[in-house]
Amino acid sequence: MKLPRFSLPGLELARFRRATITKLAILAVVIVPLIYGGLYLWSNTDPVGRLENLQAVVVNSDVPATVTGVDGSPRTVDAGKELVEQLTGPDAAAGFHWRTATEEQAAQGLRDGDYAAVLRIPSGFSAALASTGGADPQQAKLSVTTDDAENYILGQVTNTIATTIRTKVATGATTNYLENVYVAFSSIHDSLGKAADGAGQLADGARKADEGAGSLVVGLGDLDKGAAQLVDGTGQLRSGSAQLATGTAKVATGADGAATGAGQLATGLDQLRTATKDLPAQTAQRSAGASQVATGAGRVADGADAVAGAANRVLPALQQAQQLSPLVDQLLAQARQLSAASPDDANLAATVRSLEQAQQALADGSVAGIGQQVQQQVGALATGARQLSDGASAVSTGAGKLAAAAPALQQGVAKAADGADALATGTRQLATGAHSTADGASALSTGAARVDDGATALLNGTSKAKDGAGQLADGTQQLADGAGSLQSQLAQGQGKVPVYTGDAATDRAGVVAAPVAADRVKEHAVPRYSDGLAPLFVPVALWVGGMVTYMVLRAVSPRALASTASSYRAAVAGWVPGALLGVAQAVVLWLVLLLAVGIASPNPVATVAFAALVAVVFTAIHQCLNALLGGVGRLVALVLLVLQLTSAGGTYPVGTSPTFFEALHPFLPMSYAADGLRHLVTGAAAGPVLLDAGVLAAFGVLALSVTVLACHRRRTWTVAKLHPSLTL
Amino acid sequence: MSDPAGPPVVRAQGLTLEAGGRTVFSGVDLDVPAGTTLVVRGQASAGKTSLLLTLAGRMKPTGGSLTVLGERLPEKAARVRRRVALAEVRGVNELEDALTVEQHIAERLVLHRPWHRPWVSGDQVAQQLERVQSVLDRTARHGVQAPPLRPREFVSDLQPLERMTLGVVLALIGRPDVLVVDDVDSLRRSEDRRRAWSSLTALQETGLTVLASCSDSSDIPWHSADGRILLDLQDEQ
Numbered sequence: 001m002k003l004p005r006f007s008l009p010g011l012e013l014a015r016f017r018r019a020t021i022t023k024l025a026i027l028a029v030v031i032v033p034l035i036y037g038g039l040y041l042w043s044n045t046d047p048v049g050r051l052e053n054l055q056a057v058v059v060n061s062d063v064p065a066t067v068t069g070v071d072g073s074p075r076t077v078d079a080g081k082e083l084v085e086q087l088t089g090p091d092a093a094a095g096f097h098w099r100t101a102t103e104e105q106a107a108q109g110l111r112d113g114d115y116a117a118v119l120r121i122p123s124g125f126s127a128a129l130a131s132t133g134g135a136d137p138q139q140a141k142l143s144v145t146t147d148d149a150e151n152y153i154l155g156q157v158t159n160t161i162a163t164t165i166r167t168k169v170a171t172g173a174t175t176n177y178l179e180n181v182y183v184a185f186s187s188i189h190d191s192l193g194k195a196a197d198g199a200g201q202l203a204d205g206a207r208k209a210d211e212g213a214g215s216l217v218v219g220l221g222d223l224d225k226g227a228a229q230l231v232d233g234t235g236q237l238r239s240g241s242a243q244l245a246t247g248t249a250k251v252a253t254g255a256d257g258a259a260t261g262a263g264q265l266a267t268g269l270d271q272l273r274t275a276t277k278d279l280p281a282q283t284a285q286r287s288a289g290a291s292q293v294a295t296g297a298g299r300v301a302d303g304a305d306a307v308a309g310a311a312n313r314v315l316p317a318l319q320q321a322q323q324l325s326p327l328v329d330q331l332l333a334q335a336r337q338l339s340a341a342s343p344d345d346a347n348l349a350a351t352v353r354s355l356e357q358a359q360q361a362l363a364d365g366s367v368a369g370i371g372q373q374v375q376q377q378v379g380a381l382a383t384g385a386r387q388l389s390d391g392a393s394a395v396s397t398g399a400g401k402l403a404a405a406a407p408a409l410q411q412g413v414a415k416a417a418d419g420a421d422a423l424a425t426g427t428r429q430l431a432t433g434a435h436s437t438a439d440g441a442s443a444l445s446t447g448a449a450r451v452d453d454g455a456t457a458l459l460n461g462t463s464k465a466k467d468g469a470g471q472l473a474d475g476t477q478q479l480a481d482g483a484g485s486l487q488s489q490l491a492q493g494q495g496k497v498p499v500y501t502g503d504a505a506t507d508r509a510g511v512v513a514a515p516v517a518a519d520r521v522k523e524h525a526v527p528r529y530s531d532g533l534a535p536l537f538v539p540v541a542l543w544v545g546g547m548v549t550y551m552v553l554r555a556v557s558p559r560a561l562a563s564t565a566s567s568y569r570a571a572v573a574g575w576v577p578g579a580l581l582g583v584a585q586a587v588v589l590w591l592v593l594l595l596a597v598g599i600a601s602p603n604p605v606a607t608v609a610f611a612a613l614v615a616v617v618f619t620a621i622h623q624c625l626n627a628l629l630g631g632v633g634r635l636v637a638l639v640l641l642v643l644q645l646t647s648a649g650g651t652y653p654v655g656t657s658p659t660f661f662e663a664l665h666p667f668l669p670m671s672y673a674a675d676g677l678r679h680l681v682t683g684a685a686a687g688p689v690l691l692d693a694g695v696l697a698a699f700g701v702l703a704l705s706v707t708v709l710a711c712h713r714r715r716t717w718t719v720a721k722l723h724p725s726l727t728l
Numbered sequence: 729m730s731d732p733a734g735p736p737v738v739r740a741q742g743l744t745l746e747a748g749g750r751t752v753f754s755g756v757d758l759d760v761p762a763g764t765t766l767v768v769r770g771q772a773s774a775g776k777t778s779l780l781l782t783l784a785g786r787m788k789p790t791g792g793s794l795t796v797l798g799e800r801l802p803e804k805a806a807r808v809r810r811r812v813a814l815a816e817v818r819g820v821n822e823l824e825d826a827l828t829v830e831q832h833i834a835e836r837l838v839l840h841r842p843w844h845r846p847w848v849s850g851d852q853v854a855q856q857l858e859r860v861q862s863v864l865d866r867t868a869r870h871g872v873q874a875p876p877l878r879p880r881e882f883v884s885d886l887q888p889l890e891r892m893t894l895g896v897v898l899a900l901i902g903r904p905d906v907l908v909v910d911d912v913d914s915l916r917r918s919e920d921r922r923r924a925w926s927s928l929t930a931l932q933e934t935g936l937t938v939l940a941s942c943s944d945s946s947d948i949p950w951h952s953a954d955g956r957i958l959l960d961l962q963d964e965q
Contacts, residue, residue: 005834005847005848005849005850005853006831006834006835006837006838006847006848006849006850006853007838007846007847007848008835008838008839008846008847010847011827011831011834011835011838014826014827014831015824015826015827016826017826018826018882019826022826557835558820558821558822559821559822559823559824559835559836559898560839561821562786562814562817562820562821563813563814563821563836563839563840563898563899563902564809564810564811564812564813564840564902564904565836565839565840565902566810568843569839569840569843570839572843572846573838573839576846712806715786715806715809716785716786716787716788716802716805717781717786717787717820718747718787718788719745719747719748719752719778719787720747720748722777722778722781722819722820723819
């Protein structure tokens with residue numbers, strides 16, 4: 001059983017096992033990177049996160065301002081006070097530990113270095129903020145003061161904090177303003193909706209108006225016909241009323257006559273009344289007389305018949321009228337007697353007159369013609385006598401009746417007289433009324449003429465109205481069409497105007513007010529400053545560790561060089577102990593960083609393994625430099641450390657460095673060590689890590705190869721080496 | 729075994745080394761057969777160590793010709809170095825005070841193993857120690873009692889003769905053809921010096937050629953059959 005009890009690294013390190021101080025030296029070598037990297041990264045764990053340990057003060061000179069809100073109600077903006085409350089509140093998260101102070105305290109504290117920064121809120125701050133929604137927006141200004149004499153970096157950090165505060169405040173103010181805008185959008189939207197509704201109602205109304213206009217056209221046609229008929233009628237009315245006026249005028253004249261007549265009638269009837277006062281008595285007498293007359297009349301009749309007969313016989317004689325004259329005279333005498341006997345008998349009187357005419361006629365020689373007349377007259381006489389006789393009989397009868405009725409007659413006459421009086425009165429009134437009527441009719445006639453004129457004018461008017469209504473109907477049709485279009489266009493317009501209310505308006509206002517989101521997205525973000533620094537400082541620490549390792553260890557054992565063993569064995573014999581120490585350094589450093597300092601890595605095992613690879617490669621490089629250059633190699637290592645610190649791109653990207661460092665970057669191993677560790681600490685893709693590891697391994701192989709060559713060379717001594725005049 | 733008729737292990741003609749404007753040695757003519765001991769004698773700073781290192785292929789001569797083990801130097805120095813072993817030479821390969829005898833032996837054993845087997849077991853070290861003891865026993869048969877090596881002894885605690893012995897033993901682990909031992913009479917006690925020389929003579933029996941140096945050769949027990957060659961280096965003035 002061959003136990004691996006002795007190995008070159010073990011034997012190299014066994015040199016240090018004998019004494020406590022040399023054991024401590026090895027321990028020191030192991031923890032040098034830890035001291036270097038651990039302490040540095042520990043102190044830089046989260047410098048920005050502990051800004052709250054620094055005191056800063058805010059001086060508020062702001063005066064609240066009044067602004068009109070979205071709903072039109074006034075509200076008070078006290079942005080200065082709000083900002084102070086934000087900064088000094090329990091969950092401020094505003095960088096420093098803020099508190100309020102007066103201007104004097106602030107200035108003094110900044111000079112004395114008590115305060116890291118002073119934030120001044122000017123008196124017009126709220127007014128300026130409130131003005132952003134008004135007609136004359138003003139920029140609200142804050143002032144942050146720091147003292148670079150105290151700390152320059154702090155000034156830079158404060159700039160960032162100031163920007164954050166300014167952005168916060170500005171966004172809030174602009175949001176208020178834009179909120180108004182968006183709510184106004186909604187008002188416009190609603191108004192357009194109402195306008196569209198109104199246009200719809202207008203369109204409906206216009207359609208009805210159009211229908212009405214159609215009806216109006218029809219109605220006006222009817223009206224026109226009616227007006228024509230009216231004109232005919234009023235023409236008739238005109239002529240009729242004119243006739244009426246004429247007629248009524250005549251009626252009035254007639255009525256006057258009637259009134260006169262009625263008055264005379266009344267007078268006459270009054271006389272009649274007077275006259276008939278004795279009538280009953282007379283009539284009684286007359287009745288008796290009438291009977292006698294009747295008797296006499298009978299006789300007359302008989303006589304007349306006799307006359308007639310005689311006449312008929314006489315008649316031819318009449319041709320010789322002269323001959324008849326005595327007879328006529330006789331007859332006349334007899335007729336006069338009869339007439340005297342019956343003075344009231346008209347026939348007799350007439351006969352008398354006829355006879356007298358006949359006598360006259362006979363007398364003036366015209367009997368020739370009269371004969372005929374006589375015959376006729378005699379015939380008539382006979383007829384008349386008979387009639388007289390009948391009449392007398394009837395008179396007699398009538399007289400009897402008259403006598404009987406005479407009282408009634410008297411009374412009737414009285415009544416008639418009374419009635420005639422009334423009649424006279426009435427007719428007078430009638431005459432008066434007829435005059436009025438005539439006047440009225442005259443006026444009526446005049447009016448009717450005007451009516452006719454009016455009706456004619458109306459007819460003209462209705463014709464025009466008809467034409468106009470036709471045009472109206474056309475117009476209302478267009479109006480209805482137009483109103484419909486208006487409604488649809490308004491509805492479309494309303495659809496295009498957005499609605500923003502409440503949270504939506506607030507959200508949009510926020511978006512527009514801060515179009516570039518303030519959120520900072522970081523890929524593979526490291527939680528703290530130290531995590532960001534670790535990928536640079538771990539390799540730096542391991543580089544320093546490698547330097548220290550080969551200050552304690554010999555790069556190559558001189559016994560190995562002087563031995564008959566091969567050079568590569570001698571090289572490996574010098575490298576492996578250093579490599580083991582490097583691994584120990586890397587593991588200890590990372591364990592402390594992970595467990596104590598709290599640097600995070602999503603893949604700690606790979607991180608530690610990569611760091612160990614870095615340490616192994618670095619020790620190979622340091623061994624190479626020492627083997628090749630001896631003590632000068634340590635100086636070169638120191639120069640390389642500075643070059644790599646500046647060109648590895650561990651903090652700022654190497655592109656931000658001058659071209660010299662950028663050009664150097666790919667040729668130095670720490671560039672790849674820092675890159676690989678950065679990917680491992682941040683948990684990025686494995687590809688770059690493997691690439692970095694490959695490049696680092698190549699660096700290691702190269703260094704070992706050079707070490708072998710150096711060993712080969714160092715196996716030949718010189719007199720100077722044998723008796724060195726300078727020992728480094 | 730030695731073959732006096734064979735070609736010389738070291739042949740030098742007019743060998744010269746100059747460094748830093750001064751001549752370390754010059755005009756050295758040598759013909760050292762195998763199985764013999766070359767004793768280089770000279771004052772301090774007479775160039776003894778430099779000559780030995782030159783002969784061992786570890787230093788470049790500036791003049792003359794040199795052939796070691798049939799190889800021309802300095803062209804074939806690497807070949808020569810593999811076959812010429814150095815015992816402890818001050819300023820070149822000092823032993824480590826803080827390591828033990830056993831650890832030194834282990835170290836040398838590992839150096840001669842292939843790279844993929846970079847360690848040795850305790851057994852292997854013990855075997856090597858046995859071999860060392862057998863060599864020492866052989867010198868004892870020549871009447872020279874070399875001190876036994878105590879494996880756990882730190883080098884700093886060794887007696888000067890023990891330390892020289894350890895250096896020689898370590899050199900022999902690589903099974904060289906030539907052994908270089910510098911400054912043998914640095915041993916303070918004359919008894920030690922005598923034992924050292926005798927031991928080196930005994931080693932010749934294995935066919936080893938020994939190149940040694942001293943400033944005073946009075947302690948060397950001279951016998952005609954010892955096969956020693958003495959080279960006096962003149963102190964350059």
